[in-house]
Amino acid sequence: MTPNNLKKTPLCAACEAAGGKMVDFHGWLLPVQFDSILAEHKAVREGAGMFDVSHMGQVFVEGPESWKFLQYVNTNQIKNTPAAGTYSHLTDEQGRIIDDAISFCLTPEKFLVVVNAACIDTDVAWFKKHAAGFDVTITDDSARWGMIALQGPQALAQAANLIEGVQEMPRFAIKEITLFGAPGYVTRTGYTGEDGVEIMASPEAIVKVWDALLQAGVKPCGLGARDVLRLEAGYLLNGVDADGRQTPYEAGCGWVVKLMKENFIGKPALQAQKAAGLRRRLTGFVLTGAGVPRGGCKVFKDGAEVGVLTSGTYSPLFKGIAVGYADMALQEGDAVEIEVHGRKIPAKKTKTPFYKNRV
Known part of the structure; x- marks a missing residue:
């Protein structure tokens, strides 16, 4: 696939202007590095670095039975308290991992589920397939959002220059915000082992966020540093460390499986595996x-x-x-x-x- 045929994020031109070396990542044109991977790693571990993660998917689940539906398609106990997020696995009937995702509760009847880029179509189809019988609406809204992951010991201080109250947010929280006149969200998770936030905004606004952070001295970072950082932190890379053949138990993520839940897809298979041993x-x-x-x-x-x-x-x-x-x-x-x-x-x-x- 040539660069002209690859999907581009709203930050693609900004990444190129910042010196990003662009590569094909699951059909997306994304920067593998700007400076050296070592320099970008150092920035995140000691200061603040930012990543274009606009390729990630945003799926909205809305309706009276939103929480009940997400409980059914997730292995973990999904929080239904507004502003709270839950990391979990989506599994098939055999308990094999389809994707790992984070479900954020905006209201008890509206959730934002952030999914991996390569799994957007698969996850949305899976949700719609299993939504029968639930009073919910599934909407893939991924194309409407740009997203920056701001990570490092100084990340929250940098984010506070743009977002009021961000430093008071607990881990895995979500907050609705306005950035450069556009609605958006900020979440406090991360994939590097450091503190930080993810900022979601319209394609136009996310470019302004990138420029503001760049001017403030935040180092742009690419896929190369991100992979080193996430591996050091022990985070699963879906499609690589879990390629559709493994269960959460086999992937070392048994903590996301809550067998005490009444029912969820893959529960009988996971119960049997836990009983039999790995x-x-x-x-x-x-x-x-x-x-x-x-x-x-x-x-x-x-x-x-x-x-x-x-x-x-x-x-x-x-x-x-x-x-x-x-x-x-x-x-x-x-x-x-x-x-x-x-x-x-x-x-x-x-x-x-x-x-x-x-x-």
């Missing part, structure tokens, strides 16, 4: 030798293959880090080898997250 689970590894692990690399212990990586990278904090699905028999600190370009590099099993955030 054979493999998403596991963290740190290289103790020189090398950069990548998805697809095999993991060996005592000469036998015991797993395969899904994500791996060079971390400025920890050198080579990776996650992958490995045998449950592996214990914390076990010595293993990871095969990179035909060479087996010493590593050890470790807990995730690699980086404990300060949030």
Whole structure:
């Protein structure tokens, strides 16, 4: 696919003007980096960085049974208190992850669900398929919004220059705002392991937000730094660490499964899996030798293959880090080898997250 055929976010021109190196990301033209990935990583860990995440999806669920519907299609207990958000997984009848999403309660009868870019069409179709019998309306409003993720120890202070009261927002909260004369939302989540916010506004207003943050000294950051940061923080990358074959338990996210709920899609399968136990689970590894692990690399212990990586990278904090699905028999600190370009590099099993955030 050529750049001319790729979808462009409202911030595409601004990213290019800021020196962004643009690449194809699931059919979107997005910046992989502006400066070096190391410099962008440092900005987020020590100051403030911003990411164009306008490719993410915004789906509105409205109607008297909005909460009841979201309870049914999500594994987690969805909060129905206005301004509260809930991270959860959408699973199929076999308990396999379709997507991970955050449902924000605007009112008990109106929710904003933020979904992954590559899953927008799939998620909307899934919602509509299962909305039968519920008094709800599903609206894909993704094209009407631009979105900036502002992350880092100084992110809230920077956001406060544009948004009154943002520093008082609790984690996973949502607030309706007006920016440059346009309605919008600010949410306080993140995908980097640092504190921060996501700002959603109209395509015209989000460009003004970007320009204001840029002038204030916030560093623009790309997909490269974002992947390193999220892996350090132990966050799941849907489509990579969960590719439609794994359950939340296998992906190390059993905490999002609330089996005490009366009913949700995939509950019987997840109950059965929990009772039977797992054979493999998403596991963290740190290289103790020189090398950069990548998805697809095999993991060996005592000469036998015991797993395969899904994500791996060079971390400025920890050198080579990776996650992958490995045998449950592996214990914390076990010595293993990871095969990179035909060479087996010493590593050890470790807990995730690699980086404990300060949030």
